[in-house]
Amino acid sequence: MIIDFLGTGTSTGVPEVGCTCKVCTSANPKDKRYRASVLITVEGKNLLIDCGPDFRSQMLIRPFAPLHGILITHEHYDHVSGIDDLRPFCRLGDIDLYVEHNVKNALEQRLPYCFAEHKYPGVPNLNLVEITEDKFIVEGVEVLPIRLMHYRLPILGFRIGGFAYLTDMKTIPEKEYEKLQNLDVLVINALRREEHISHQSLAQALEQVARIAPKRTYLTHMAHSMGLHNEVEASLPPTVWLAYDGLKIEI
Numbered sequence: 575m576i577i578d579f580l581g582t583g584t585s586t587g588v589p590e591v592g593c594t595c596k597v598c599t600s601a602n603p604k605d606k607r608y609r610a611s612v613l614i615t616v617e618g619k620n621l622l623i624d625c626g627p628d629f630r631s632q633m634l635i636r637p638f639a640p641l642h643g644i645l646i647t648h649e650h651y652d653h654v655s656g657i658d659d660l661r662p663f664c665r666l667g668d669i670d671l672y673v674e675h676n677v678k679n680a681l682e683q684r685l686p687y688c689f690a691e692h693k694y695p696g697v698p699n700l701n702l703v704e705i706t707e708d709k710f711i712v713e714g715v716e717v718l719p720i721r722l723m724h725y726r727l728p729i730l731g732f733r734i735g736g737f738a739y740l741t742d743m744k745t746i747p748e749k750e751y752e753k754l755q756n757l758d759v760l761v762i763n764a765l766r767r768e769e770h771i772s773h774q775s776l777a778q779a780l781e782q783v784a785r786i787a788p789k790r791t792y793l794t795h796m797a798h799s800m801g802l803h804n805e806v807e808a809s810l811p812p813t814v815w816l817a818y819d820g821l822k823i824e825i
């Protein structure tokens with residue numbers, strides 16, 4: 575399995591428009607973060623997790639290949655607003671988006687033309703496949719949803735084999751920890767050093783890492799206020815790293 579980090583930034587991206595802080599003006603490419611998303615290649619299938627506003631830019635710098643399924647964590651703009659840009663991929667065939675019931679409703683309201691009975695020519699051919707907390711199969715690949723709480727909003731993380739992707743969450747319901755045992759790689763969100771109402775701080779993410787005890791951990795969904803990539807990474811425990819755009823890891 576290969577995990578390709580398309581984006582590792584919070585909802586504003588890094589740099590933030592108009593900001594002149596040392597992170598936003600850093601020359602290090604690792605301090606530039608598109609909105610959070612990963613492309614997973616497993617058993618010859620390409621699965622995308624989330625499709626945000628930078629999706630087009632993220633795909634322009636990668637070889638063009640079919641997408642075999644898209645897993646959506648939740649309906650916030652930074653995770654779904656690239657869906658219209660799936661059009662070139664839909665020329666290779668319809669694409670299934672795996673979504674919870676409330677996310678399905680939100681997408682049908684926001685992108686009614688994509689799901690109309692009689693579609694305008696050229697709109698993306700997408701199917702909304704409703705999922706629950708039960709495991710499901712995408713083109714032969716088993717995916718286990720993990721319930722997460724984004725403050726009061728229930729959202730999903732996903733586990734595929736020894737890999738789990740948990741973004742935008744503040745807390746994990748107690749019953750979900752058993753789904754996170756024996757991980758090779760955990761990707762988990764850490765917004766910044768200071769606390770935030772709906773996202774984990776760096777310290778909170780590291781507490782989760784200590785409890786879940788994966789072999790390797792990569793942090794994602796970071797704001798500019800996390801600090802410079804190289805400085806923050808130097809302060810982390812030995813099996814924890816900051817993800818960065820373009821990072822590829824193999825499991």
Ligand SMILES: [Zn+2]
Nearest residue numbers: 585650652742
């Ligand atoms: Zn987000």
Ligand SMILES: [Zn+2]
Nearest residue numbers: 593595598798
């Ligand atoms: Zn800044």
Ligand SMILES: [Zn+2]
Nearest residue numbers: 648650724742
């Ligand atoms: Zn969110």
